[in-house]
């Protein structure tokens with residue numbers, strides 16, 4: 001492989017707005033099926049996952065409602081039900097199902113949901129940070145040293161168990177840290193949703209929104225950083 | 239709508255099922271046995287499949303293929319460590335294993351196609367209609383190459399493979415349909431060659447797989463090897479006889495090992511016996527269930543880690559599992575049940591026949607596809623992460639394992655050098671960080687218009703369809719043009735090769751029926767001839783010269799007909815032979831009855 005760039009940002013390119021049925025050319029009034037010829041219609045690339053799942057664009061969602069909608073749309077789109085249909089319909093069914101599955105997977109998980117929503121509001125958040133968050137800097141550096149020491153000492157030596165104990169304590173600390181970050185995020189989610197519910201168009205509300213967005217973004221990438229460290233640690237010490 | 243059948247193409251046994259009156263049914267064989275042993279033998283009279291082929295395992299081991307599923311989608315280096323266990327000769331060509339039978343070599347999909355054809359003919363005979371469409375099951379943990387190989391096998395057999403579905407999920411369909419279960423269930427499937435674990439949520443007719451894991455190289459075959467190795471070792475120690483030099487005896491050892499293992503599921507000790515070559519008499523040895531369990535415990539314990547991983551991926555603990563369902567012949571082993579019960583903390587269900595439930599589920603899925611069943615829907619996942627090679631030999635993951643399928647991911651590619659006209663893409667499957675530790679699936683070269691570096695933008699879509707099989711397409715974002723890709727599989731047959739094999743198979747199919755009837759007549763004639771020889775040895779002195787000469791002339795006539803091409807002529811001569819030997823058979827019967835009676839008297843006498 002030569003070169004490639006990641007394209008994690010939500011596809012921004014504009015597709016021709018879908019206004020006509022691909023099959024009978026009538027105006028499509030139905031959501032996913034043409035009102036006239038009842039053929040399945042491709043879900044537009046512009047539809048965001050919240051709209052696709054008939055959910056308000058919020059960070060706290062009704063999981064049951066999400067699941068019910070997912071099952072309902074699966075029954076509408078799944079390739080199993082297009083076996084006797086035309087190739088065009090089969091292709092649409094496949095594309096719609098894949099999109100539906102991605103939408104469900106993204107919204108089901110609170111972190112992915114937040115990352116996705118922030119991406120919708122303000123562009124991608126998936127830039128992975130490679131330096132520790134400021135308040136963790138010292139701690140992480142020390143941890144790296146301890147880890148190196150652990151890897152270098154041979155299994156039988158006595159220092160090994162001391163180092164291991166230290167690492168385990170560190171791991172618990174970091175796990176607690178991750179939980180704290182998630183709790184803080186949860187608070188931010190609630191604040192954000194309230195703000196959206198009020199739907200104020202004042203300058204103050206706008207400023208508040210961008211403050212919360214920025215903070216969520218910061219917290220999310222810190223959390224990802226800590227989570228990766230924890231799982232590295234877990235795979236080293238078992 | 240043309241009927242679609244469901245096929246369980248197993249390592250050890252294969253079955254075909256169909257749907258009628260809202261219920262799945264297995265197609266029975268001629269002797270009411272539902273399973274077709276997955277064995278293919280090349281005999282002097284042609285290829286044979288199933289039960290009759292099984293008999294050739296010890297007769298002509300180098301030309302009798304079993305467990306071919308272990309080779310599907312594999313290269314020779316993948317099976318290097320177990321080559322010694324297989325009496326037939328394996329080679330490789332174009333990244334695909336080839337099996338040498340007589341003068342020709344066959345790819346694993348071709349051998350599997352022979353088994354599929356046998357099932358197809360069974361179904362046709364039973365249902366009285368032509369069968370051309372099928373759903374075929376594969377282990378859930380099969381990778382893309384193994385799935386593709388299975389699809390190829392179907393095509394070579396003249397079947398339109400409408401869907402590849404996972405064995406444990408198929409089982410859950412049959413199970414859920416019958417028991418109307420709701421909740422979270424785990425299917426633990428341990429067969430002849432593979433192990434799968436799947437965790438599903440069943441709700442209002444939706445069967446949603448939450449996670450799957452497994453080992454495509456762990457099953458009853460491996461338990462048999464542990465026992466066989468023990469026998470071979472002991473024979474070497476006690477008799478100084480190295481059985482590995484005798485392929486026919488090695489097969490007998492393998493079969494006796496399996497028989498012993500199976501009996502030990504019901505009994506606590508069994509005596510295994512083997513005839514030895516070189517006039518070394520017999521080897522006989524008692525094996526207890528405890529001994530079997532210490533031989534196999536490590537292997538069985540290897541199934542537990544995939545179970546834990548699947549639970550973890552589903553974000554569940556064993557307490558969240560409402561029911562555990564056992565599938566596959568090897569789950570009849572008490573130790574398997576015990577360990578599964580300990581892990582999940584509840585008694586597993588096994589009221590459905592573990593041999594048949596996968597094929598039954600495949601028939602249910604077939605009925606969903608044909609529009610018969612409309613209230614059930616299976617949402618399966620891809621078992622392995624899919625990614626591409628990036629700089630430094632690292633895999634960058636695009637679709638994570640346990641993602642619901644169909645699943646797609648898009649990736650944008652550009653160039654680093656002015657005027658660069660191509661980008662090479664290497665597709666991988668697996669969970670490890672480095673490319674070399676994962677499975678190479680395929681490579682292709684993306685065509686790029688010669689432009690300054692960084693300007694071209696080619697969007698590649700990786701789509702895993704409902705079969706769990708990858709489709710790749712590419713689009714130039716600047717022009718909107720799509721480009722067709724020549725994807726070169728790392729471990730699969732090339733398209734033109736499959737075409738050729740389908741062609742060959744059709745050519746055969748034309749004379750297939752005639753050839754089959756001829757092969758069957760010849761095989762049966764062989765059996766009669768052998769039986770007659772044996773009868774003559776035992777009882778020639780009991781009948782008159784007239785009888786004997788008439789038997790001898792009909793034997794010659796049967797042999798002559800056998801070398802001809804007309805199966806009816808062979809059958810006619812066989813009937814003559816049966817008439818000619820009628821008297822001899824009667825006399826022998828009387829004689830053996832008499833002997834039996836005399837023996838009985840003797841034994842009664844000695845009992846007194």
Ligand SMILES: Nc1ncnc2c1ncn2[C@@H]1O[C@H](COP(=O)(O)OP(=O)(O)OP(=O)(O)O)[C@@H](O)[C@H]1O
Nearest residue numbers: 248249250251429430431432458503566567568570
């Ligand atoms: N009573 C029994 N006790 C132990 N093992 C058994 C018993 N009955 C069958 N087996 C074993 O089960 C295996 C066959 O099981 P099954 O027919 O489910 O496998 P398969 O579907 O052909 O294989 P796979 O699913 O791995 O491709 C063989 O190894 C056989 O020895």
Ligand SMILES: [Mg+2]
Nearest residue numbers: 248429566596
């Ligand atoms: Mg099986």
